[in-house]
Amino acid sequence: MVGLPPITRSKKVLRRWVIETLRCLEIKPRKKLSQVFLVDPKPLFLITYALREQNVDKVVEIGAGLGTLTTYVAEIAKPQKILAIEIDWRFVPILSSIQREYGQIDIVIGDALNILPSLRGFTTVVGNLPYHITSDLLIAIGRSDIVTAIVTVQYEVGERLVASPGSENYGKLTVFIRSLFNVEKLAVVPRTAFSPMPEVDSVILVLRRVRPYDETMSNLEKVTKCLFSYKRKLLYKALLNCLGDTARECLTKLGDVDWNRIRVFETEPELFLKIVRTCVENQ
Incomplete structure (x- = not known):
């Protein structure tokens, strides 16, 4: 027993x-x-x-x-x-x-x-x-x-x-x-x-x-899956590869980002979310 x-x-x-x-x-x-x-x-x-x-x-x-x-x-x-x-x-x-x-x-x-x-x-x-x-x-x-x-x-x-x-x-x-x-x-x-x-x-x-899983989070999954395939590339180059012409149009809307320095694996979660909202959802 x-x-x-x-x-x-x-x-x-x-x-x-x-x-x-x-x-x-x-x-x-x-x-x-x-x-x-x-x-x-x-x-x-x-x-x-x-x-x-x-x-x-x-x-x-x-x-x-x-x-x-x-x-x-x-x-x-x-x-x-x-x-x-x-x-x-x-x-x-x-x-x-x-x-x-x-x-x-x-x-x-x-x-x-x-x-x-x-x-x-x-x-x-x-x-x-x-x-x-x-x-x-x-x-x-x-x-x-x-x-x-x-x-x-x-x-x-x-x-x-x-x-x-x-x-x-x-x-x-x-x-x-x-x-x-x-x-x-x-x-x-x-x-x-x-x-x-x-x-x-x-x-x-x-x-x-701290936040629900919603459409923004679903888009974040898709975007980061692509971006992290270029993990050590400059973020803006990876964005061009993943989002094409959409990225060119929205880069200027993302505020004070040092595009010549920041790489994908150096990017804060909040900036990824901002990228999704600006470059994916507001196009």
Whole structure:
């Protein structure tokens, strides 16, 4: 008989439960799904306490897995509704046991990338995002109605999201997310906090929405996709390549920009938004 995830501050207790539960359920983690499991309770408490501060009624969890975070959220943050999304049917037995204990949990077996666009009434998401689709999930969260996201991502992705213009990690994902959210780095999670141990460290991020996803943001995605294919070119040359004659007509309307110096990867998110509004939407 598999017990429920323990609410504990002991690494030893949590690690033993994870290993024993995987053995009892005869589950071997699948690399293609980036399946790793937290065996250190500290990140679980950090995520849960950050969530509790939001005082929200409904929460979506991406990648429920063994239901460890699900249980901590239900027991400590106590939202009225938790929608736990898990793609792997092998976790249904343990998730169903947790659901019987905590009546506010609904389980959905499916792909979060397909479910997020159709969600209504949920404004907060938590989860340890699978490494192989982290960027896709962040984009899906950005395009959704989600207002707050408290998520664990691989360290390199976290660095991209907090990168400054002109740095090596600055790219179109940075611009997209930072145009929509304030990004806070909550804590670094060492690779030893997971079993099986991944090859990289992770970081817990808190994303707080500052603007909705709208037509301007949709246009921003298209424009930056093209512009960042010329990442190190001067911005005005990249604009000419991406927008053609439209760029020539609108460059003078963009105000005090040093066109002979600024390159694509040195451009602030706000200037990209201004380019979209001036050169795409007002033509």
